[in-house]
Amino acid sequence: EQKASTNRSPALFSNELQQKVLDTQVILEGLQQATERRQLYLCYQPIVSAKDSTFCSFEALLRWDFAGRFIGPDEFIPLAEKSGLIKEMGAWVLNRACMDASQWQHAHNAAVSVNVSVIQLMDDSFIRALDNALRSSGLSPERLHLEITESVFVDNKVKIKQQLEAIQKRKVLVSIDDFGTGYSSLSQLQSLAVNQVKIDKSFVDNIENNGEAIIRATLFIASELNCKTVAEGVETLEQAQALKAMGVDYLQGYYFAKPMPNEQLIEWQNPVTDVTVTE
Ligand code: C2E
Ligand code: MG
Numbered sequence: 001e002q003k004a005s006t007n008r009s010p011a012l013f014s015n016e017l018q019q020k021v022l023d024t025q026v027i028l029e030g031l032q033q034a035t036e037r038r039q040l041y042l043c044y045q046p047i048v049s050a051k052d053s054t055f056c057s058f059e060a061l062l063r064w065d066f067a068g069r070f071i072g073p074d075e076f077i078p079l080a081e082k083s084g085l086i087k088e089m090g091a092w093v094l095n096r097a098c099m100d101a102s103q104w105q106h107a108h109n110a111a112v113s114v115n116v117s118v119i120q121l122m123d124d125s126f127i128r129a130l131d132n133a134l135r136s137s138g139l140s141p142e143r144l145h146l147e148i149t150e151s152v153f154v155d156n157k158v159k160i161k162q163q164l165e166a167i168q169k170r171k172v173l174v175s176i177d178d179f180g181t182g183y184s185s186l187s188q189l190q191s192l193a194v195n196q197v198k199i200d201k202s203f204v205d206n207i208e209n210n211g212e213a214i215i216r217a218t219l220f221i222a223s224e225l226n227c228k229t230v231a232e233g234v235e236t237l238e239q240a241q242a243l244k245a246m247g248v249d250y251l252q253g254y255y256f257a258k259p260m261p262n263e264q265l266i267e268w269q270n271p272v273t274d275v276t277v278t279e
């Protein structure tokens with residue numbers, strides 16, 4: 001993670017004009033090659049229990065170094081979705097993440113949380129790719145969580161429902177990512193059984209202002225629907241303490257750890273930062 005950002009070449013890409021030289025087409029071709037040549041890799045970020053700060057799971061986040069320039073998934077995933085490359089890429093991510101998790105000696109009970117694109121989820125090949133990843137890694141399905149962004153709930157609800165049911169039939173858990181930022185209505189949320197809700201970073205950032213009310217409302221809904229809650233983008237002790245006091249189940253963010261490559265993760269010692277407020 002750290003390495004990727006310092007790898008950026010300031011001399012080559014110092015101004016916006018030069019940035020634009022790498023236009024969409026170039027990025028897309030690079031991405032295609034990276035997928036074929038296995039130049040993509042995963043970083044993992046710990047998700048800890050709010051109760052005692054021990055880690056429970058790790059979110060897999062896709063990384064790509066393109067000719068020394070770091071391009072984030074927020075930039076390349078939409079391109080991969082548009083071009084259809086996401087299916088192949090997503091299947092690779094699922095496989096890699098399950099394989100890595102199956103070999104985590106120090107975290108043999110921890111789950112791996114994998115982001116799944118709408119387009120990937122809605123494709124007929126998705127359940128096959130899922131079964132394949134579980135079978136070839138031998139990972140127990142309870143140790144796999146899939147993170148789906150709320151916008152998926154917009155179209156073709158019947159198909160989404162079927163896909164989510166097929167996933168849950170396999171005992172794989174489903175989380176809604178970036179909760180509160182999408183377009184879903186609460187009734188849709190209720191009709192689709194999900195296991196976990198991830199509170200978006202933007203609400204954590206604004207916890208001092210109106211973020212708190214939204215987080216409290218989310219926690220209420222989640223408890224009514226029997227969902228666990230995760231707060232994303234926790235950067236300070238104060239945020240962690242406030243979220244814990246409100247009753248959030250799990251915390252994730254730079255305050256605990258940044259995403260790290262698997263090689264680093266297997267040597268990672270959880271500092272177990274106690275976030276309890278002592279009176
Ligand atoms: P996301 O799933 O909501 O992931 C959380 C993002 O917040 C990650 O950005 C993570 O590095 C970042 N983050 C975590 N804690 C903190 C913090 O304390 N402060 C700040 N400033 N950021 C924090 P990243 O890795 O750039 O990923 C961005 C998005 O790209 C992800 O958002 C996800 O939607 C998508 N993505 C990443 N990997 C994959 C993938 O394998 N497949 C798909 N379909 N999407 C992916
Ligand atoms: Mg996510």
Ligand code: MG
Pocket residue numbers: 177178198200232
């Ligand atoms: Mg998120």
Ligand code: MG
Pocket residue numbers: 178
């Ligand atoms: Mg996001």
